[in-house]
Amino acid sequence: MDTHCTAIEMDVLLYMLKKCYHMDFMHYKQASLQRRVMAFMEKKQFTSGVDLISALMKDEKLFLELLTDISVPVTEMFRDPLFFLRLRNLVLPVLNTYPTIKIWIAGCATGEEAFSLAIILDEEKMLDKCIIHATDINQSALSLARMGYIRKEDLPNYQTNYQKAGGTGNLTTYIENKNGTYAITDKILKHIHFHFHNITTGSYMSGLNFILCRNLFIYFDKQLQSEITGFFMNSLRPGGFLGLGDKESIRHTQYIQYFEPINEDERIFRKRYM
Numbered sequence: 001m002d003t004h005c006t007a008i009e010m011d012v013l014l015y016m017l018k019k020c021y022h023m024d025f026m027h028y029k030q031a032s033l034q035r036r037v038m039a040f041m042e043k044k045q046f047t048s049g050v051d052l053i054s055a056l057m058k059d060e061k062l063f064l065e066l067l068t069d070i071s072v073p074v075t076e077m078f079r080d081p082l083f084f085l086r087l088r089n090l091v092l093p094v095l096n097t098y099p100t101i102k103i104w105i106a107g108c109a110t111g112e113e114a115f116s117l118a119i120i121l122d123e124e125k126m127l128d129k130c131i132i133h134a135t136d137i138n139q140s141a142l143s144l145a146r147m148g149y150i151r152k153e154d155l156p157n158y159q160t161n162y163q164k165a166g167g168t169g170n171l172t173t174y175i176e177n178k179n180g181t182y183a184i185t186d187k188i189l190k191h192i193h194f195h196f197h198n199i200t201t202g203s204y205m206s207g208l209n210f211i212l213c214r215n216l217f218i219y220f221d222k223q224l225q226s227e228i229t230g231f232f233m234n235s236l237r238p239g240g241f242l243g244l245g246d247k248e249s250i251r252h253t254q255y256i257q258y259f260e261p262i263n264e265d266e267r268i269f270r271k272r273y274m
């Protein structure tokens with residue numbers, strides 16, 4: 001099958017998604033976005049961008065399928081374990097001096113990053129005073145996250161990551177086997193509020209002590225990265241932390257001056273008191 005979606009069709013598609021579904025992909029990196037749209041077209045047997053656009057205009061279910069396919073909800077528990085080790089050693093001791101801790105995990109995918117953070121907070125006896133919001137645009141991923149679902153075949157890798165992240169207990173005490181399906185225990189899950197939120201819309205939480213947003217900026221162009229860094233800056237309390245992980249950078253943004261680097265390798269910053 002000869003599938004094609006020209007640059008003009010891509011532009012029209014993105015305009016339509018913004019107008020009809022309030023989902024703005026215009027400042028995502030276009031080459032990788034186009035590859036994912038084409039893969040979706042092949043899967044759904046659309047040969048031209050025009051056909052896809054007209055079908056999407058009439059079919060919200062198809063739009064939700066497209067959203068699921070192009071949003072790359074790839075994640076794992078204790079992904080890049082060194083990042084979690086740095087959090088444990090550099091960030092949590094400061095946060096632990098506060099009576100309550102408000103945390104936002106943006107782009108949480110199927111929740112593994114939120115589970116990992118909550119487990120560390122539990123080990124540090126901080127979880128009870130934390131309010132954790134974890135958000136994403138992918139509703140299917142959020143449904144799995146709310147169930148705490150873990151793939152059995154991922155467990156050995158998660159054990160290794162957990163040890164490298166400085167885990168002090170046994171990861172299996174946080175995972176239960178419910179009739180052959182593995183899930184994070186309710187003790188952890190009940191502390192995480194998973195909900196839909198589109199980070200490109202400009203509506204943000206406030207009074208946050210910690211924002212975690214890893215492996216999401218890589219999909220955005222520099223302009224959107226900069227805008228979102230500005231929103232993060234406003235959402236954080238003075239002294240609040242921003243954890244971006246080693247794939248991201250905010251060096252090019254005008255907001256870098258408002259952040260003190262805490263760990264350069266893992267891109268962990270602290271909002272300055274100004």
Ligand SMILES: C[S@@+](CC[C@H](N)C(=O)[O-])C[C@H]1O[C@@H](n2cnc3c(N)ncnc32)[C@H](O)[C@@H]1O
Nearest residue numbers: 071072073075107109136137138198199214215
């Ligand atoms: C590669 S995953 C990263 C997951 C996790 N943060 C990690 O590092 O393991 C990127 C996630 O960002 C979400 N995402 C993409 N665009 C978004 C947007 N505009 N607002 C919120 N989440 C978005 C995707 O649905 C996907 O689940």
